[in-house]
Amino acid sequence: MARKRTIILFILIMAIVLAACSSKDNNNNKENIGGSNPDATKAPNDTGTPGAANAFDKHFDISYLSTFFNTNVVEGDWVTKQLEEKLNITIKPVKVDKSNKQQVELMYASGEMPDFGWQGPGANTPESLIEQEVTRTIPRSMIEKYAPSYAKLLDKYPQGWKKYESKVHPDEQLALSAYAEDLSISMMAFYRLDWLENLGIKPNGELKSLDQEGRIWYTDTGFTKDEHVNILRSFSQDDPNKNNKKDTYGMSAFSPYFNWTWAQLSGYAGFNANNLEEDGKTTDWYVSNKYKQFLKEAQALYKEGSVDPEFFTTDWNLWNEKIAGDRVGFWLTQSDYVGASYALDRVPQLLLNTQPHAKILITPSTGTTLTTLEPYTGNIALIRADVSDEKLIRILQWFEYMYFDPDAMIYTQYGQEGINYTWEGEPRKSAILPIKDSPAFTPMNGNYIATTETMSWTLNPLFTKVKAIGSSEAYSKLAILPHRNDFLNQTKYREVSSEVSASIDTIVNEFQFNAIGGKLDIDKEWDSYLKKLNDAGEQKLLEELNKMPLTADYIK
Structure with missing residues (x-):
């Protein structure tokens, strides 16, 4: 009888052990959708430091979306291999243009959402993507443990943790937000200075040079509205490039980015987007x-x-090509794009490299906003719904390493020292000089996290000068701020916007094209246009908009 009890006891013990092992396996394999695993922060042998012994024993395949993955993926390049070796991962690039809403929507609908990536929500909000089980939340405790530098950045701002805090689970984040701790304006006005000189048009204020070659100039005094309009006309009618052809335009445009093209003219009227x-x-x-x-x-x-008659069908790439092709004399673009090595493929640098005779003039611009008003750039990193807590830990460690490690944040932008770039002088205290015709690589970083301490792009002296200009009173005083801003997500504006923005955007863009193109009488069609917007949900948006705090009260 005793032997029988012993056998039964042994069987019970084995059953408990097997059940415990099964439970542990299930927990380790569970894909946490929209929630957190209490044991997630107890990963074994995980110091969280790349290169430490036994830091990353388990290998992960991680699909990733970056702005640079649109067309510039280089298979097996040094930067990718370096990250993969440091973090024991294989990076699977998802080639989607995150600025293209249709591509983004198709990505979500087709199940091609990456494990981790910087992307626009399309017509969705982070909340709606969670509800649709496209993405998952990120526990605050994980961010604090595995991306501590990012957590400190969130701590700095009153809206930091609130920006994408889950209303259902306040201890979880819906997304990781991009930051640019920038002291300047976001946009500047650019004119072809050589065209102005050809036409005998003198800039207002004192002309000052920004570069040794004398190709980039600026002034603290912009043009008046009448002067600006007359310049656009002269650029279109008076052969500013002196080729005896009528092939130039004052400006071009691309949709739907109103602030990139029309904000100078709208700024004279006292508004922007x-x-x-x-x-x-x-x-x-x-x-x-x-x-x-x-x-x-x-x-x-x-x-x-x-105005370029083809602006209806001009996209971002073609817009840059037209300006660089000696066809357009005025444009607005980000101050970041002057001197930044990552912006060689866009104006003004694309123009200067394509047209050796070209000179540009930078002036204060009406209609711009201060980037310091809201350090969030609008880019968000989302996590795919079926990413497990275990994989999420590795993603956060990647996030921390790439954006806050002094070495990683440089090589993930500029490549390998001595092969892709050199230092102008003392490393980290001088300009980064890209090496011409060096081996191609995939820049992973993209400056999505750009703090005052780690903005490596400011190492370029020209870039630093432009930032200083943009921070000056002459430039910043013209910035037009939004009247209200939902800094702490206290309204349902984003929720309502996710329901109606697609329809509203279509109505706005269609009316704008037809109005500017002269296909309709604006006065006669205005009331009909407003009715269409109201039918699409505009009044719901305005109700929530008027619940937001005043911007002026917030920034005092």
Whole structure:
């Protein structure tokens, strides 16, 4: 009888042990969708430091989306191999243009969402993507343990942890937000200075040179509205490039980025692509009377030939090509793009490299916003719904390493020292000089996290000068701030926007194209346009918009 009890006891013990092992295996393999695993932060042999002994025993395949993966993936390059070796991962690039809403929507619908990536939500919000089980949340405790430098960055700002905090689980984040701790304006006005000189048009204020070659100049005084309009006309009608052809335009444009193309003209009217105060209420820019008046002025410029007639079908790449191709004399673009090595493929640097005779003039621009108002750049990193907590830990360690390790943040942008770049002088205290015709590589970083301490792009002296100019009173005083801003996500604006923005964007873009192109009478069609927007949900947006805190109160 005793022997029988012993056998039964042994069987019970084995059953408990097997059940415990099975439970552990299930927990390790469980794909946590939209929630956290309490044991996730107890990964064995995990110091969180790349290169440490036994830091990353388990290998992971991680699909990744970066801006640079649109067309510039280099298979097996040194940068990719370096990251993969350090973190014991294999990076699987997802080649989607995150600025293209249709491509992003197709990515979500087809199940091609990457494990980790910087992307726009398309017509969705981070909340709606969680609800659709496309993405998952990120526990705050994981961020604090495995991306501590990023956690400290979130701590610095009152909206840091609140920006993408889950309303269902406040201890979890819906996304990782990009930061650019920038002291300057986001946009500057650029003119072809050599064209102005050919036409005998003198800039206002004192001309100052930014580079030793004398090709980049700036002034603290911009042009008046009448002067600007006349310049656009002269650039279109008076053969500014002196080739005896009528092949130039004052400006081109591309959709739907209003602030990249039209903000100079709208800024003279006192608005940009943000909400504004009108008749004692806060309203969206595209339903304001100021916007209506702007459309009339833009239509007049188009009809007289001062605007590129192909702007309806011009995308970002073609827009850059037209300017670099000696066809366009004025444009707006980010101050970041002057002197930054990552911006060689876009204007103004693409123009200067393509047209050796070209010179540019930078002036203060109406209609821009201060980047310091909101350090978030609008880019967000999302995590695929079926990513396990175990893989999420590795992603956060990658995040911490690539954006905060002094060496990694340089090589993931500029490649291998001595092969892809050299230092102008003392390393880290001088300019990074890309080596011409060096082996191609995939820049992983993209400056999605750009802190005041680690902004490696400021190592370029020219870039630093431009930032200083943008921080000056002459430039920053013209910035137009949104009237209201939901800094702490206290309203349902994003939720409502996810429901109606796709339809509203279509209505706005269609009316804008037809209005500027002279295909409709703006006054006669305005009320019909507003009705279409209201039918699409604009009033719901305005209700939430007027619940937001005033920007002026927040930034005091």
